[in-house]
Amino acid sequence: MNPSGWLWGGALVVVLISVYAWYAGMVRKRNKALQALSGIDIQLRKRFDLIPNVLKIAGRFMEHERDLMKELTELRSRAMEVYDKGDPGSVEKHLAAAAAVQPAMTNIFAAAESYPELRSSDNMLAAQHTYTEVEGHLAAARRTYNATVESLNSSIQIFPGNLIAALAGIKVMPFYEESVGAAKLPVSAGDYLG
Amino acid sequence: MSVHEQLEIDRSRPELAGFDDYYANRISPRLAALASEQRKARTWAAWISSIGLVVTAVLIWSLRRHYHVGKWFEPGDDGRPGWAFWVTAAFVASWLGTAIWKLMELKSSVKGSLLKEVSAFFGFEYEQRPGSHNLGEFSAARLVPSYDRARTEDRFSGCHAGVDFELFECFLSAETGSDEDRGSKQVYHGLLFSFSFPKAFSGQTVVLKDQGRMLNFLKGWKHSGERIKLEDPRFEKHFEVWGTDPIEARYLLTPTFMERVVELAEAFGSSKLELCFRNKRLLISVPVVRNQFEGGGMLTDVRSKKRVEIIVREFTRLFDIVNTLKLNIRTVV
Incomplete structure (x- = not known):
C-alpha cells in the first residue's frame, strides 16, 4: 500500500473509533437516564401508596370535597398507567401525568386546613409529614433525572451525535417539568420546612 | 464590671446573651484565683532559673580555678566544643527545663479551667x-x-x-x-x-x-x-x-x-x-x-x-x- 493509502486507512480507523466512542457514550448516558427514570418511579410509587391513606383519613371529615378527592383518584390512576420507557412520547405522557398529581395533593392538604378536627388529627399530621418527606425524595430524583437527560440530549443534538443517534435509533428524552399548576400554587412555608 | 473592663464580644449574637454577667460572676473570680498560682509559678520559675545559672557559674569557676579543666571546654580538631561544654549546657538546660515545665503545667491547668467554664456557659x-x-x-x-x-x-x-x-x-x-x-x-x-x-x-x-x-x-x-x-x-x-x-x-x-x-x-x-x-x-x-x-x-x-x-x-x-x-x-x- 502506498503512503497515502496508509494515511487514509489511519484516518478511517480514527474516525471509526471516534464514532464508536461517541455511540458508547450515548448508550451509557441513555442507560443512566433510564436508571434515573426508575428512581423517579420508585418515589412516585411511594407517593401513590400514600394517596389512598390520605383519602381514607380525609374522607371521614371532608364530605364537601368529594370532587377534589375524585379528581385526585383519577389523576393517580392515570399516572399509574403502564408506559414504555423506551418511547420518549410515552415517558413524557407518564411524567406529565405524575406531575399533575402534586397540585391536586397540595389542594387536598390545603382544603384540610378548613377542617379543625382533621387539621389536628394525628393521622393527618403523620400523612402530611410523610408526604413532605416523599416530595423531598421525589424532587431529588427529578433533579437527578433532569441532569442525566440534559447530558444525553446534548450528546444527541450536537454534531456528529445527531447523525450517530439517528443511525443507532437513540432519541432525546423529555425533561421532568414541574406541573404549571404546582408552580402557580401559593407557597406555604410549612410545605418546605419539615 | 466597669465599662472599661467590658469584654469585646459580639453582643448581637443570641448565644452570648448574659455572658458578661457570667464572666463577672464565674470566670473572673476563677481567673483571679489562678492569678495567684501564676505569680507563685513565675516566681518559682525565676528562682529555679537563677539558682541554676548561679550554681553552674560557681561550679565552672571553681573547677577551672582548682582543677585547671579549661582544656575540656576548648574546641577539638573538628572545631566542636569540648565535652565539658556539652555537660554544662545540659546542666543549665535541665534547670531551665524544670522552670519551663512548671509554667507549662500551669498553662494547661489555666486553659482547662477556662475552657471548662466557658463550655459550661453554653451547656457543653x-x-x-x-x-x-x-x-x-x-x-x-x-x-x-x-x-x-x-x-x-x-x-x-x-x-x-x-x-x-x-x-x-x-x-x-x-x-x-x-x-x-x-x-x-x-x-x-x-x-x-x-x-x-x-x-x-x-x-x-x-x-x-x-x-x-x-x-x-x-x-x-x-x-x-x-x-x-x-x-x-x-x-x-x-x-x-x-x-x-x-x-x-x-x-x-x-x-x-x-x-x-x-x-x-x-x-x-x-x-x-x-x-x-x-x-x-x-x-x-x-x-x-x-x-x-x-x-x-x-x-x-x-x-x-x-x-x-x-x-x-x-x-x-x-x-x-x-x-x-x-x-x-x-x-x-
Missing part, C-alpha cells in the same frame, strides 16, 4: 485530652489525609439550637524519608465537627473543596461512589461532590442547602471547608493554621480578658456552622 461538656477514638469516622470519610500519628485535644460536645454536636482539634503527622533519613511532618491541623442531621440517609456523600481538575481527580478517586455534578454554578465553583447515591446526594444537598454551604465557605474565607454525610451525621473539616482553644501564654497576666475573648470568638465558628446551615431545620427544597 469539655475534655482536654480526648484520645483519637473519635477520629475514625473522619478518616473513613477521607476528610483527613492518611497519617501515622494522631493527636487530638479540646473536645467539646453538647447540643446547640437542638443540634447534637461534637467538636475537637486534631493534629495528624506522617513519617517521611527512608531508614537513615527518617522524619515526620504534619499533614493536617484542623477542627473536626460532627453534627446530627435532620434528614435520614443511608449512603455516603462527600463535599470536597474544588482544587482544579487534576487535584480533584487525584483526590476524588479515593472516595467511594461517583462524581455528582449539581446544578448550582456557585456551589460547583467552590466544591465537588462524590456520593454513593446521586438521588440521596441531591436529597441532602437541596438548592437551598447548597446556597448555605457556599455562604459558610465564604464566611470562613480561604479555609478549606469540606463536608461528609455519613452514618446519620454531618461531618465537617475546617483546617486551621493557629492552635485553637489555647487561652494565651503564661508570660501575660492570666486575668487578661483577651484570653476569654479569643476563646469566645473560636466558639462562634461552631455557632456559625449550625446557624448558617440551619441544621435544626429540615429543608425540602
Whole structure:
C-alpha cells in the first residue's frame, strides 16, 4: 500500500473509533437516564401508596370535597398507567401525568386546613409529614433525572451525535417539568420546612 | 464590671446573651484565683532559673580555678566544643527545663479551667485530652489525609439550637524519608465537627473543596461512589461532590442547602471547608493554621480578658456552622 493509502486507512480507523466512542457514550448516558427514570418511579410509587391513606383519613371529615378527592383518584390512576420507557412520547405522557398529581395533593392538604378536627388529627399530621418527606425524595430524583437527560440530549443534538443517534435509533428524552399548576400554587412555608 | 473592663464580644449574637454577667460572676473570680498560682509559678520559675545559672557559674569557676579543666571546654580538631561544654549546657538546660515545665503545667491547668467554664456557659461538656477514638469516622470519610500519628485535644460536645454536636482539634503527622533519613511532618491541623442531621440517609456523600481538575481527580478517586455534578454554578465553583447515591446526594444537598454551604465557605474565607454525610451525621473539616482553644501564654497576666475573648470568638465558628446551615431545620427544597 502506498503512503497515502496508509494515511487514509489511519484516518478511517480514527474516525471509526471516534464514532464508536461517541455511540458508547450515548448508550451509557441513555442507560443512566433510564436508571434515573426508575428512581423517579420508585418515589412516585411511594407517593401513590400514600394517596389512598390520605383519602381514607380525609374522607371521614371532608364530605364537601368529594370532587377534589375524585379528581385526585383519577389523576393517580392515570399516572399509574403502564408506559414504555423506551418511547420518549410515552415517558413524557407518564411524567406529565405524575406531575399533575402534586397540585391536586397540595389542594387536598390545603382544603384540610378548613377542617379543625382533621387539621389536628394525628393521622393527618403523620400523612402530611410523610408526604413532605416523599416530595423531598421525589424532587431529588427529578433533579437527578433532569441532569442525566440534559447530558444525553446534548450528546444527541450536537454534531456528529445527531447523525450517530439517528443511525443507532437513540432519541432525546423529555425533561421532568414541574406541573404549571404546582408552580402557580401559593407557597406555604410549612410545605418546605419539615 | 466597669465599662472599661467590658469584654469585646459580639453582643448581637443570641448565644452570648448574659455572658458578661457570667464572666463577672464565674470566670473572673476563677481567673483571679489562678492569678495567684501564676505569680507563685513565675516566681518559682525565676528562682529555679537563677539558682541554676548561679550554681553552674560557681561550679565552672571553681573547677577551672582548682582543677585547671579549661582544656575540656576548648574546641577539638573538628572545631566542636569540648565535652565539658556539652555537660554544662545540659546542666543549665535541665534547670531551665524544670522552670519551663512548671509554667507549662500551669498553662494547661489555666486553659482547662477556662475552657471548662466557658463550655459550661453554653451547656457543653469539655475534655482536654480526648484520645483519637473519635477520629475514625473522619478518616473513613477521607476528610483527613492518611497519617501515622494522631493527636487530638479540646473536645467539646453538647447540643446547640437542638443540634447534637461534637467538636475537637486534631493534629495528624506522617513519617517521611527512608531508614537513615527518617522524619515526620504534619499533614493536617484542623477542627473536626460532627453534627446530627435532620434528614435520614443511608449512603455516603462527600463535599470536597474544588482544587482544579487534576487535584480533584487525584483526590476524588479515593472516595467511594461517583462524581455528582449539581446544578448550582456557585456551589460547583467552590466544591465537588462524590456520593454513593446521586438521588440521596441531591436529597441532602437541596438548592437551598447548597446556597448555605457556599455562604459558610465564604464566611470562613480561604479555609478549606469540606463536608461528609455519613452514618446519620454531618461531618465537617475546617483546617486551621493557629492552635485553637489555647487561652494565651503564661508570660501575660492570666486575668487578661483577651484570653476569654479569643476563646469566645473560636466558639462562634461552631455557632456559625449550625446557624448558617440551619441544621435544626429540615429543608425540602
